[in-house]
Amino acid sequence: MKAPLATKINYIDNIRVLLTVLVILHHTCITYGAPGGWYFYDKSSNETAQIFMTWFVAVNQSFFMGFFFFLSALFTESSYLKKGAVKFILDRLKRLGLPLLFYSFIFSPLLNFLIYRFGYKKPATLTNYFTG
Numbered sequence: 001m002k003a004p005l006a007t008k009i010n011y012i013d014n015i016r017v018l019l020t021v022l023v024i025l026h027h028t029c030i031t032y033g034a035p036g037g038w039y040f041y042d043k044s045s046n047e048t049a050q051i052f053m054t055w056f057v058a059v060n061q062s063f064f065m066g067f068f069f070f071l072s073a074l075f076t077e078s079s080y081l082k083k084g085a086v087k088f089i090l091d092r093l094k095r096l097g098l099p100l101l102f103y104s105f106i107f108s109p110l111l112n113f114l115i116y117r118f119g120y121k122k123p124a125t126l127t128n129y130f131t132g
Contacts, residue, residue, distance in 0.1 A: 012071065019071075022064045029053035039115055 030036035033043050033050035034057040044050055080088045113129045116122050124132070 012074075015067070016071065019064050019068055022060055026057055026060050026064070029057050039111060040119060 027038055030038045030053075031040055031042060032053060033046075034053035036057060044053075083091060109130065113124075113126055116129060117124055
C-alpha cells in the first residue's frame with residue numbers, strides 16, 4: 001500500500017511567487033528612484049517615475065515582509081510537532097543561519113568591494129579595501 005502524498009496547497013505557492021515578484025520590483029524601484037537602501041543606484045531624472053516608484057515602495061513595504069512571516073508562521077507548528085524541538089531548531093539554524101553567515105561574512109563584503117571598486121571607480125585591491 002502506498003503512503004498518502006502530502007497535500008500541496010497551490011494558492012500558498014501562488015502567493016509566495018507573487019510576493020517574490022514584489023520583492024524584486026521593490027528593489028528595482030529603489031535602484032531607479034524610490035528612497036531606500038540598496039547596493040546600487042541609477043536614479044531616474046523623470047519626477048513622475050520617481051513619484052510612482054516611491055508610492056509603490058511605500059505601499060509594498062507596508063505588507064509584503066509581514067505577509068512572508070505570516071505564511072512562514074502558518075507552517076511552523078506542524079513542522080515543530082513533526083520534528084520535535086531539538087531537530088526543529090537545528091534544522092532552522094542550518095537552513096537560515098548558514099546562509100546568513102555566508103551573506104554577512106562573504107557575499108555582502110565582496111559585493112560592497114565590487115561596487116566600491118567598479119561602481120565608484122576607486123583604485124583599491126580587495127586586501128586594501130578590507131584592511132582600510
